[in-house]
Amino acid sequence: MIVRYVCSNGKEYSLIGDRMRATSGNFHKYEWKQNSTEIQFGDSVYGFTKESVKYSITLTMRGKLESRKAMIDELTDAFEYDIVNATPGRIYYGEYYIDCYISGLSSEISGTWNNWTDCKVDIYCPYPFWSMEQSKSFYPDSAHKGEEYEFLDYPFDYVYDYSRPAAGSQHWIIDHYRNSNFKMTIYGPCANPRITINSHVYQVYDTLEPEEYMIIESRDKTVTKHLSNGTVRNIFAKREKKSSVFEKIPPGELLVSWSGDFGFDVTVYKERSVPKWS
16 A cells, blocks of 8 residues: 655655654544434434544654654655645545645654654644545547547448447446545637536536636636636636536436537546545
8 A cells, every 4th residue: 555645845755665654643534523403312413514634643764863864854844835835735545645734743763772763743634535536538529539439340230320429428437425526627719618417517608719728626616717828817707606517526327418519627536534445
């Protein structure tokens, strides 16, 4: 199992390496708090909420004292880079990750032989879910890319007509147990792009020129337009309001429909309270 910390500046640190290893701590714990009212016998539950999560782990470092000191200094710089920029880093456990800040660190050097250093690390996770991403690209009909455009070419005459699927219509399977947050990136050129997933409509009333794109983030409830010169505009007000563009994507088999005149990517965040063991 790969366990690593990635600073918001992109630097990565393995937490199960030879010179630094997480020797204690537990990412596999969680708690939901019930929303309930007392009744004559027990409670009547009408929902659950989840607060931010805090973990504590111990990183054991080995090697020469000077190299251990240098590693602690480097880690401190990385941890505080996230803090001062208010931009979270990430802890990865296998394919799952959680956004986090390292809110505390304390070090202890071994007494007798001075050949290891223990660092207790406090981890604060404002959004209390671990995520694994599942992504799919939907190409404009003119591109003829991806497996959706590989057509059956049999040398025999069948009664069925094996032909190209309808423009702007594809199936996608999300293997999960709950509705999922997502990131949707729509590429220009297009005007007022409209995407239907099963029966739900996602639409933004704006025009994208070539090399422009817009991003819908359901977690942050944001809609942004990215111009070719690097400018980013908030186009939250241009979203369709009768059918929420932030509606979570359901699990199972999906029918994704659009005009076929433009392309887009969808990344689904499959969230769990704890990362999978395998």
